[in-house]
Amino acid sequence: MESKDNNVRLHGMWASIYSKRVEYALKIKGIPYEYIEEDLINKSQALVEYNPVHKKVPVLVHNGKPLAESLVILEYIDEAWPTYTPRLLPDDPYERARVRFWASFLTHQLPESAKKVFFCSGEAQDQALQELHDKLTMMEHEMTEFIPIDVNSVTNESLGILDINLVTIFASHKAQEEVLGKKILDPEKHPLLYSWVAALTNLPVIKESIPPSHDTLVAALKKWSTTPHDQMRFI
Ligand SMILES: N[C@@H](CCC(=O)N[C@@H](CS)C(=O)NCC(=O)O)C(=O)O
Incomplete structure (x- = not known):
C-alpha cells in the first residue's frame, strides 16, 4: 500500500x-x-x-x-493515486479536456435544472421539467462518444469521471419520480441515458452506497420539496 x-x-x-x-x-x-x-x-x-x-x-x-x-x-x-485503477480521466489531452467539459456540465448545469423541478409547482414545475428533458435530449445527441454502446461493458474498471457524475444525479431518480408523480429519466425519451444509468446503478460499488432505502429517500424528498428554496442547501 x-x-x-x-x-x-x-x-x-x-x-x-x-x-x-x-x-x-x-x-x-x-x-x-x-x-x-x-x-x-x-x-x-x-x-x-x-x-x-x-x-x-x-x-x-x-x-x-x-x-x-x-x-x-x-x-x-x-x-x-496514479497507480490506482481505473483512471478517472483519459491520458490524451484533447480527450481529457472533452471529458472535463462534460464533467463541468454535469456539475454546474444539470443538477441546477434537476433541483428546479423540485422547488416549484404547477406550471413552473412543468416548465422546469421540460427544460431538464431538453438538456437530456441534447446530451443524448452530443455525448454519444461517451455513452456506452453495450451496457454490458460497464464494469468497475470502465468507470470514469462522467459515469460518476451522471450516476450521482440519477441514481435516485425512481424515488424522485415517486415524489413528483412525473418521469425524470424517461426510457422512451432518453433510452441511451436511461440504460447507461441503469447499468451504472447495477454495479455493486454503486449499489452499496446509494442513499439508505427507497422509503427513507422518498420521505426525505417529500420533506425537502416543501422547504422554501432559499433554505434548501442540501441536495
Ligand atoms: N460545486 C460544489 C457544490 C457542493 C454543494 O452544493 N454542497 C452542498 C450539499 S449538496 C452543501 O454543502 N450545502 C451547504 C450550504 O450551502 O450551506 C461541488 O461540486 O462540490
Whole structure:
C-alpha cells in the first residue's frame, strides 16, 4: 500500500450528490478513507475551517491537507493515486479536456435544472421539467462518444469521471419520480441515458452506497420539496 493512502478523510452528507461523487471515486479505486457525516444546519468547525470560501461538503482531507469542490477533488484523487485503477480521466489531452467539459456540465448545469423541478409547482414545475428533458435530449445527441454502446461493458474498471457524475444525479431518480408523480429519466425519451444509468446503478460499488432505502429517500424528498428554496442547501 502506498504511503499516500494514509489518512484520507471525507466530510460529506448522505444525500449530497457532490459528496457521493467523492465516495464513489475512493471506493472505485479502493482507497481507504474515514467518512465524517456533516449536519449542514449545524456545520462542524472543521468543515468551516477546511472550506472557508463555500463552507460546503464535500471536503477531502489528505494527510491533513484539505480540498473542496467535487470536480477538483475527483481530479486530485486521480492524480495523487496514479497507480490506482481505473483512471478517472483519459491520458490524451484533447480527450481529457472533452471529458472535463462534460464533467463541468454535469456539475454546474444539470443538477441546477434537476433541483428546479423540485422547488416549484404547477406550471413552473412543468416548465422546469421540460427544460431538464431538453438538456437530456441534447446530451443524448452530443455525448454519444461517451455513452456506452453495450451496457454490458460497464464494469468497475470502465468507470470514469462522467459515469460518476451522471450516476450521482440519477441514481435516485425512481424515488424522485415517486415524489413528483412525473418521469425524470424517461426510457422512451432518453433510452441511451436511461440504460447507461441503469447499468451504472447495477454495479455493486454503486449499489452499496446509494442513499439508505427507497422509503427513507422518498420521505426525505417529500420533506425537502416543501422547504422554501432559499433554505434548501442540501441536495
Ligand atoms: N460545486 C460544489 C457544490 C457542493 C454543494 O452544493 N454542497 C452542498 C450539499 S449538496 C452543501 O454543502 N450545502 C451547504 C450550504 O450551502 O450551506 C461541488 O461540486 O462540490
